[in-house]
Amino acid sequence: MIELRSVSKVYGEKNSEVHALKSFSATFQHGEFVVIMGPSGCGKSTLLHIVGLLDSLTEGMYLLNGQDTSSMNIKQKAVLRNDFFGFVFQSFNLIEEMTALQNVYLPLKYSSIPKNKYKSKGYKVMESVGVKDLSDKMPNELSGGEQQRVAIARALVNNPDVILADEPTGNLDSTTGQEIVKLLKELCKKEKKTVIVVTHDPRVAAFADHIIQMCDGRILETTKLEDTCDNISDILGFSGEVI
Amino acid sequence: MRYFYNKLFVFGIALGVMAVVLVIGIGQAQFEQEKIKNAAMKTYMNFYKIYMPYNSKDSLGFIGMSHEQAKKIKNETVDLAKTSVLSEIRLFADISHGTEILDAKPIMVDGEFIEIGLIDMVSGRFITSEDDLNKSNVCVITESLFEYLGGGDNIDVMVGESEFRVIGTFKPSMSLASTDQYMGIDLDRAIFIPVASAFKYLFKEEEPLGRMIMMLAAKVPDEAAFMKIKQLLPRIQIENKDSAKLTIVSGAHEIEGFYSEQIQMYLAIFTVSLLVLLAAGMNIIQVASASVMDNKKQIGIKIALGATRKDIMLEISKNIIWCCLKGGFIGVALSGLIHFALNRYLGQYYATFNLLTALVGVSLSFVVGLVTSLVPAKKAVGFEPTQLLRQEG
Numbered sequence: 001m002i003e004l005r006s007v008s009k010v011y012g013e014k015n016s017e018v019h020a021l022k023s024f025s026a027t028f029q030h031g032e033f034v035v036i037m038g039p040s041g042c043g044k045s046t047l048l049h050i051v052g053l054l055d056s057l058t059e060g061m062y063l064l065n066g067q068d069t070s071s072m073n074i075k076q077k078a079v080l081r082n083d084f085f086g087f088v089f090q091s092f093n094l095i096e097e098m099t100a101l102q103n104v105y106l107p108l109k110y111s112s113i114p115k116n117k118y119k120s121k122g123y124k125v126m127e128s129v130g131v132k133d134l135s136d137k138m139p140n141e142l143s144g145g146e147q148q149r150v151a152i153a154r155a156l157v158n159n160p161d162v163i164l165a166d167e168p169t170g171n172l173d174s175t176t177g178q179e180i181v182k183l184l185k186e187l188c189k190k191e192k193k194t195v196i197v198v199t200h201d202p203r204v205a206a207f208a209d210h211i212i213q214m215c216d217g218r219i220l221e222t223t224k225l226e227d228t229c230d231n232i233s234d235i236l237g238f239s240g241e242v243i
Numbered sequence: 244m245r246y247f248y249n250k251l252f253v254f255g256i257a258l259g260v261m262a263v264v265l266v267i268g269i270g271q272a273q274f275e276q277e278k279i280k281n282a283a284m285k286t287y288m289n290f291y292k293i294y295m296p297y298n299s300k301d302s303l304g305f306i307g308m309s310h311e312q313a314k315k316i317k318n319e320t321v322d323l324a325k326t327s328v329l330s331e332i333r334l335f336a337d338i339s340h341g342t343e344i345l346d347a348k349p350i351m352v353d354g355e356f357i358e359i360g361l362i363d364m365v366s367g368r369f370i371t372s373e374d375d376l377n378k379s380n381v382c383v384i385t386e387s388l389f390e391y392l393g394g395g396d397n398i399d400v401m402v403g404e405s406e407f408r409v410i411g412t413f414k415p416s417m418s419l420a421s422t423d424q425y426m427g428i429d430l431d432r433a434i435f436i437p438v439a440s441a442f443k444y445l446f447k448e449e450e451p452l453g454r455m456i457m458m459l460a461a462k463v464p465d466e467a468a469f470m471k472i473k474q475l476l477p478r479i480q481i482e483n484k485d486s487a488k489l490t491i492v493s494g495a496h497e498i499e500g501f502y503s504e505q506i507q508m509y510l511a512i513f514t515v516s517l518l519v520l521l522a523a524g525m526n527i528i529q530v531a532s533a534s535v536m537d538n539k540k541q542i543g544i545k546i547a548l549g550a551t552r553k554d555i556m557l558e559i560s561k562n563i564i565w566c567c568l569k570g571g572f573i574g575v576a577l578s579g580l581i582h583f584a585l586n587r588y589l590g591q592y593y594a595t596f597n598l599l600t601a602l603v604g605v606s607l608s609f610v611v612g613l614v615t616s617l618v619p620a621k622k623a624v625g626f627e628p629t630q631l632l633r634q635e636g
Contacts, residue, residue: 046629049629049632054546054629054632055628055629074551075551078546078549078550078551079549081548082549087547089544089632093540093547095541095544107548107549109550110545110549158549
């Protein structure tokens with residue numbers, strides 16, 4: 001469980017302070033599909049970076065499975081980023097010089113998994129997201145959707161509990177974007193992973209269990225839905241295909 | 244872009260290593276040549292005893308100078324010490340009287356030899372400067388030989404095919420008796436003849452040639468004389484530790500001096516190598532730092548995927564070291580080709596290329612990679628990961 005209590009994040013010096021998050025509180029349950037929405041600059045990515053232990057908070061408390069993250073050292077945070085969280089980015093962020101497979105098993109290099117298992121684990125996870133045939137391709141040989149699938153495979157290779165996706169559909173056309181969101185939803189449902197997606201695309205919210213609307217670093221509205229994706233589609237005025 | 248950096252990197256290191264290996268190879272060749280020279284010099288000194296001093300209780304001799312040089316020393320030390328000149332050239336001419344071959348050996352001296360006090364005249368006179376200057380056919384023999392020949396006036400002996408008139412007899416002094424093979428001269432069998440005469444009549448030369456022995460009288464231990472001799476014979480070290488006695492340091496010290504010159508030469512080569520390496524190292528730091536700046540996003544991604552600072556530093560260091568090693572191998576290969584060309588077209592031993600130079604080249608590239616990778620690696624881990632992830636590209 002991820003719990004944020006009155007979290008604030010301030011960038012810059014005293015005279016030029018930017019309050020990216022203002023007393024933000026939220027709890028994300030295990031297996032939830034969380035969508036964080038809001039306009040550009042509202043603090044969505046900052047929130048995701050704090051949750052993913054890439055950034056520190058200025059005030060408040062962040063509890064991860066009940067443990068206060070402020071007491072963790074750099075090494076512990078790196079270990080959690082490696083095996084507890086999986087990151088998916090808007091621009092895929094695959095390493096250009098590596099093949100799809102090498103990109104997928106890259107996180108394993110920073111884990112304690114033996115080297116001889118890299119490839120088998122990589123293939124397995126690529127198969128699960130439907131890109132096994134692309135293992136030898138270089139990123140520039142892949143389409144946007146394929147690259148994002150490879151990126152998702154990379155996020156999954158260490159079997160993380162939480163997937164953090166920052167605008168995962170932002171660089172994709174609507175059909176491909178929907179396929180990617182479906183894939184994330186499937187992971188959430190079948191593998192009971194917590195998926196936190198930052199987006200300003202209302203169509204993504206159609207798949208959410210928990211929606212947080214943000215504005216100026218604060219929560220504008222929180223919506224939790226037990227079942228009904230149809231309902232949320234109605235709420236958001238979106239009638240796309242849902243699982 | 245990264246491809247370009249890597250190539251630039253490898254190229255820079257290859258040039259650096261090539262330069263270093265060339266410098267070392269040339270230095271090594273130089274060292275080998277100096278070793279050969281040194282060995283030859285040692286052999287030469289053993290055979291000819293260049294400026295080799297002969298110390299005895301009462302006198303001092305230096306072998307290995309020309310007659311001209313010996314005369315110069317004599318002229319410049321005339322007020323400081325008693326000096327004389329002998330010829331070192333061995334005369335194998337028969338000494339005979341009538342039909343009898345005598346058991347004697349000719350020694351060529353100048354007029355001042357008597358002044359250094361090694362000869363005790365028994366009768367007649369010793370050879371003078373006039374005898375030497377006029378190339379007179381005169382000689383001085385031992386008292387015992389004189390007696391053997393029956394004594395009396397106007398005794399002549401034949402030296403080779405020339406006749407020399409006996410003008411005096413001598414008795415080897417106590418000091419000479421103590422060193423009966425003094426400077427290789429058996430004084431009990433000696434027949435002294437003027438240097439110039441001997442060369443004129445026995446070698447048919449107008450001026451004395453070959454190596455001379457410079458003699459000094461020990462009774463005149465003027466420090467200025469030592470200093471003057473030292474100045475005139477630069478390859479000899481003279482230390483006047485005790486003003487009552489001549490002290491010479493030579494031979495081994497000369498070799499030591501030679502080695503110290505070699506050490507200086509090697510230090511110079513080492514300095515040049517270091518400068519080349521330094522330039523190569525600066526180049527690596529610049530290129531690697533630029534590469535790190537260009538790869539900021541990649542570093543951010545890796546941190547997000549769980550890489551620690553140590554992982555990032557290790558990765559960057561490994562990349563740089565690997566590039567350096569590649570450059571090192573290429574540099575060694577290039578320098579091998581240049582060495583080959585130098586030795587093939589410019590002559591042997593201009594530059595040495597062997598396993599040692601190759602190993603030095605590769606090891607240097609490794610060390611340069613290791614040291615220079617620290618700056619960009621440290622730079623890379625200093626970035627904020629969230630900032631890195633916001634980078635374009």
